[in-house]
Structures are given as C-alpha cells and as structure tokens.
Amino acid sequence: METLLSFNDRQVRIGPQHPFVVIGERINPTRRKKLLETMAAGDFSVALDDARNQIAAGAQVLDVNAGVPGADEPKLLADLTRALMQSVSAPLCFDSANPDALQAALALYTGKALINSTTGEEKMLSVVLPLAAKYHAAVIGVITGDKGVPATPEARLEVARKIVQRAADYGIPAEDIIIDCLALTVGADSNAGRVTLDTMRLVQQELGVNLSLGASNVSFGLPDRKSINAAYLALGIARGLTAAITDPTVPELRTTILACDVLMGHDEYSMRWIKSFRAAQKVAAIA
C-alpha cells in the first residue's frame, strides 16, 4: 500500500517498496527553548533553519508543531505553515491536538498533507477524520483506544482496525491511514519494545497499511538513547515500519536508516549510502 503526500508538485511516497521516509521532528517548541522563544515572538528563522537542516539530512516530510504555551495556536500554525511553504518544498505533517489549528493550516496548504494525529478514541476520530476528508489529507492513527493503550498486540490491532474502518466511513481510503503502534518506555516495562514490534507485524499483515513511529519514547530514562532509538528503527523496519517521526540530523539515526535502505533493497548500487559516507568524510576533514 502506498501513501502519497505532496506539496505543490513535490510528491513523497510512503510504502514498503520505497526508501524509508523520515518525517523531521525538530520543528516542535516543546523542550526547545530557542525555538520556543523565537516562535512566540513570531520569528520563524530558527524554525526555517530546522526545516532546511532536516531536509539536507534526508527528511522528506516535516512535522510542524506550533504548541507555544499562551499563543494563539491556529494563527501561529497558519503563519508558520505560510513561512515554510515560501521557503522549502517538502510536504508538511501538521502536529496538533487543536482542531482549529489543524483546520487553519490545512485550509491554506497547497498539497496533500499529513495530520499528526488521531487516536482510536471516538472523541478524536469524530473531529480529526472530517478534517482529513475535507482537505484530502492523510492521517497518522495512534493505537490508543477509548480505554487507553491496550496491553496485547491483538488488542492493539483492533484499535488500528477501528481507525481504518472509521476513516472509511468518511471516505478516507486505507492508504491514507498510517498507523503508529506507539513505542512505550522499555525502562518502565521490559516488554514494551517487543509488544510494539509484534503489533507492527500483526497490523502490517492484517491491514497492510503503512506504519510510522515516534521513535524516541522507547529509550526514555536509559543511557545512550540514540543507540537504542537507532536499533529500534531497524527492528521496526524489518517488521513493516515505512516512516518515522525522528531527527535525521542525529548521525546515528540517519546512518541506520540509510543502512536499512541498502539492506532492504531500496538503495540501488548503494548510491545514497556511498554519497552520504563521502559527505560525512568531507565534514570530518573540515572539522
């Protein structure tokens, strides 16, 4: 199954037959003081630098979050979207729990966006899915149900199935739903990683939809989080993960993703691998 995203004439295809798609996570003011302060002042220079740097590091889609405490989020997300559309040409992923903010950004966006996210909860589905249908956007569906995150892969599959079915009720095809199997923290529960990986396999086999992941929660509280997150991406890719919301400017993550593309047959003649290695060598020679 293939999820098409676009911005003007730029298209990005997510699917098991394509290279892995990185959705750059950095344009998010949560826990990033400088980005927060500049965005709060209506200055998008830091956000635009983040956009360019992530694209240079291999991001094909940019997550955009305007959650600045106290700010008018719909206006801020719309303004930031306009600024991004004037500066870079990657499809955008609108990251908000505020329906008015999603509406404001989707209304002015020229292309097929991604919405981050709905859960399987009725109150979310009934708000987010109509917006996706109206603007022909794709949607990330996180497998949280009305009673929270189910414990077993089988119960999580049922939440994913519900999201796909409710989307169909709104005329949204399954290829426009990307399921996030939700990585909980292994530091809190040793089985958290395995349950999510088993859910990925099940959802991929049963529903055939694309899978994404916010790949950094899993390592919360552990040392050397980058290495855990990188290994998690590789394990996920072998289970059907076709995209992730992550930071491609972290070398360990970018390298792992490029290596997986080589090994999954998505980098003919290993051209991107070799090119990336040479670029890193040049940077090292200058430093």
Place this chain on the structure above:
Amino acid sequence: METLLSFNDRQVRIGPQHPFVVIGERINPTRRKKLLETMAAGDFSVALDDARNQIAAGAQVLDVNAGVPGADEPKLLADLTRALMQSVSAPLCFDSANPDALQAALALYTGKALINSTTGEEKMLSVVLPLAAKYHAAVIGVITGDKGVPATPEARLEVARKIVQRAADYGIPAEDIIIDCLALTVGADSNAGRVTLDTMRLVQQELGVNLSLGASNVSFGLPDRKSINAAYLALGIARGLTAAITDPTVPELRTTILACDVLMGHDEYSMRWIKSFRAAQKVAAIA
C-alpha cells in the same frame, strides 16, 4: 525452539526467548596475519587472547577455525581445542570443511559443540550429519543446495527443510539445526539483503528453527561496513535471527546487539545495557 550448547557444566541456550547469542568469529587465521603466523608455529597465545577478549565483550560461544595453509588441520584444530578448553569455559563452534579435523576436535571436546557447517548438498550432509549424530553436536546448516544458492526465499526454504529432514534421518532433532540464510553481498545485488531477510522470516515461520548468520559478507565492498553489518543484525533479529557469527569486540556491533536485547524484552530492567554503558564510560575516562 531452543538449541542447547555446552562445555563441561557451562550451558548456552539459543532461542527467541533468550538474549541474542554471539558466536565470536575472531579465532580464524584467514586474513589475520599474526594469528596465522603464531598458530602455524603451534603458539596459541594470540588465539587465547582472542578467546578471552571476545568473551569479555559478550561472546557466549567461540568459533574455532584452524585453516592454516599447509598445516595438518586435524592435529592443529585438536591442539587448539585442547588449549581453549584449558583456558576458557565457553562452548566451541568447530569451523572446518575438513571432516577429519571436525572428527578430531569433536572426539576430545567435553560438551555439546556446534559444527560450522553443513550445506544442503548431499556430499556435505552425508559427511557432516553422521559426525553430529555420533558426537551429539548441533550443526549450522547453510542454505546452499546441490545447484548453489537458490534465488528466492521459497526455494531457500526448501533447502533448509531438506537439511532439517536429512538431520532427522540421522536422529538429530530440529532444535540441533541452526539455519544460516546466507547473506550475499548487497554491493553485487541490491536485493541480496532483502531476499535473505525474507528467507529468515519464512524459515522461522515454517520450520521454527533457530537462525544464525555470518553477518559481515553483506557489506563487502561498501564504505562504513560496521554500520551496515550492525543494521543487518537488527533487521535480522526482528525476523527471527537468534545467533550470529560476528566480532563482539567491534563496539558498533556489540552496542546494536545489546540494544536489540533491550528492545526484544531480553534485558530485564536494562541491566546489561546500563552495565555495558558504564564500562564503556570507564574505558573512555582512562583513554
């Protein structure tokens, strides 16, 4: 399914419910000049250092290869085996294409060894399987058939099935067969990695046996081979790989394997991960 290996009272269990098992590859004189020269002179000091260093780095089993050109391989493998048995207490994996060498080492080994390897070729099966049966050893079965390495996962599965069935004819149970799905070089064929990964899934689902891999061929000819090999291990682990013949003294490989153990639920409270991180910090502080 669980493969038990042992040396005296030391037991190692390979299986999806256990931490990943590293079979240390370094005691192999091919392409290692100093090891070759010392072994050729009957001096096992370098080999014993390799044994200790690999165990310290997390190897649970040691591959032992005495392929010194011009040497009496049965005598050399037997002598090396004796030296190892007197110095370390890890189960051994006898790595030879010479049946007399395997026979000599197996005859004096006190425990349940691993034989590396048979293929699916009749001429190999009819020589290696009787040795495994006689000495109650486990065997790595490489999925090369009488007509070479099949192109598709389905055809490779049939070679694996043949190995397991022929082993059964000799009274060797399936849990004593570890299938190597054979990583060919992605530099030569972009699909080589994917075909092997798909074979792993198929063999694991259909036969339920343990899987091992010589994990370094895949990256031959590419830059930054360590990163490719590390990603390949993680992809493989998600597909059912439970052991690998690799070098745990390479930090990238050791880190990836430990991270996968955390994420697959095989490192309770992430104790081994945290311990390894602290040990690396100490080394860095001294250096």
